[in-house]
Amino acid sequence: MSFSSLPIIDLKADESIIIQAMLNACSTTGFFYLRNHNLLDAQEHMFKLAKEFFRLPSNIKEQYGITEENYGYVRRGQENLAGNETKSIDEKEAFNIRNLVQPNELPSLMAQSDNYEIITKFQNDCYDLCMKLLTYLAQSFDIDSDYFTSKHKRELKSAGTLRLLHYPAVKNYSDESIRAGAHSDYGSLTLLFQHLHQSGLEVLDRSTNTWYPVEPYDDMIVVNFGDVFEYWSKGFIKSTVHRVTMPIIDSTKENERFSIAYFCHPNDSALLTPVPSKLILDREFEKDEHAKLALQDNNQNTLTAGEHFQMRINKTYTY
Ligand SMILES: O=C(O)CCC(=O)C(=O)O
Numbered sequence: 439m440s441f442s443s444l445p446i447i448d449l450k451a452d453e454s455i456i457i458q459a460m461l462n463a464c465s466t467t468g469f470f471y472l473r474n475h476n477l478l479d480a481q482e483h484m485f486k487l488a489k490e491f492f493r494l495p496s497n498i499k500e501q502y503g504i505t506e507e508n509y510g511y512v513r514r515g516q517e518n519l520a521g522n523e524t525k526s527i528d529e530k531e532a533f534n535i536r537n538l539v540q541p542n543e544l545p546s547l548m549a550q551s552d553n554y555e556i557i558t559k560f561q562n563d564c565y566d567l568c569m570k571l572l573t574y575l576a577q578s579f580d581i582d583s584d585y586f587t588s589k590h591k592r593e594l595k596s597a598g599t600l601r602l603l604h605y606p607a608v609k610n611y612s613d614e615s616i617r618a619g620a621h622s623d624y625g626s627l628t629l630l631f632q633h634l635h636q637s638g639l640e641v642l643d644r645s646t647n648t649w650y651p652v653e654p655y656d657d658m659i660v661v662n663f664g665d666v667f668e669y670w671s672k673g674f675i676k677s678t679v680h681r682v683t684m685p686i687i688d689s690t691k692e693n694e695r696f697s698i699a700y701f702c703h704p705n706d707s708a709l710l711t712p713v714p715s716k717l718i719l720d721r722e723f724e725k726d727e728h729a730k731l732a733l734q735d736n737n738q739n740t741l742t743a744g745e746h747f748q749m750r751i752n753k754t755y756t757y
């Protein structure tokens with residue numbers, strides 16, 4: 439397993455192979471490609487809708503501005519994922535949709551019944567896929583197979599979010615510009631859908647401080663582990679830092695970028711205590727620089743997933 443060619447997990451492979459591959463991926467790169475998932479059609483519909491939405495005039499999009507709970511429209515320059523370590527802002531716009539969203543909470547384009555159905559189907563498919571991966575992961579750790587899924591009940595409150603992203607075309611930019619600043623994700627798993635060979639995503643190998651590009655493939659989802667797993671595994675599972683860089687300027691090529699992220703989060707009340715696996719319980723949690731920044735810096739109080747999310751969000755628009 440290496441950052442220069444991320445592992446590929448094939449959902450059509452034997453379960454024993456998947457379970458072993460999940461264990462290898464989570465403890466090394468924290469990122470992998472997922473092949474043979476069944477979200478291709480749903481993904482295509484979702485990208486079409488996202489493009490239609492981002493083409494709307496700003497005043498319409500801004501009617502649904504981001505709320506304190508982190509849902510709604512983020513305009514270009516409003517968010518800075520790398521926090522106050524840098525002066526730059528993220529050159530992107532985004533729209534965050536909560537789980538179990540109701541049509542009356544959405545812009546009229548998304549509230550139309552056919553589009554609302556596309557959104558809810560996509561959310562359900564993503565949720566089901568995450569639950570499948572979490573079941574395999576529990577098997578990798580030799581714990582009850584519903585150990586993780588029981589902390590992700592669909593009907594209970596969580597910070598789970600579907601995020602549509604648009605990185606507008608650029609003709610020039612400064613050295614400090616970035617499309618999405620360096621960050622780790624806050625939840626348990628992220629499904630990242632890239633599109634039409636629009637690259638730019640990079641992952642950080644913390645041990646050597648080296649960035650590696652993540653090539654986009656239309657038929658494979660990029661999956662990564664978030665902070666919650668770094669807590670649950672005392673650092674055995676890596677919540678790998680990533681970013682999206684600016685495109686190479688080539689006047690013959692269109693360079694805007696679309697992506698979609700499904701952030702799976704445990705229920706707000708879930709405790710971030712170590713999982714009862716032999717692989718984890720005997721481990722010392724030695725926090726490296728990233729963990730010290732992203733996670734609560736002392737091991738005295740156990741956080742809930744909701745508290746950790748709130749802590750990260752309070753900084754996001756600074757960290
Ligand atoms: O657009 C991408 O490829 C990555 C976005 C991302 O990492 C995020 O929003 O957390």
Ligand SMILES: [Fe+2]
Nearest residue numbers: 621622623680
């Ligand atoms: Fe991310």
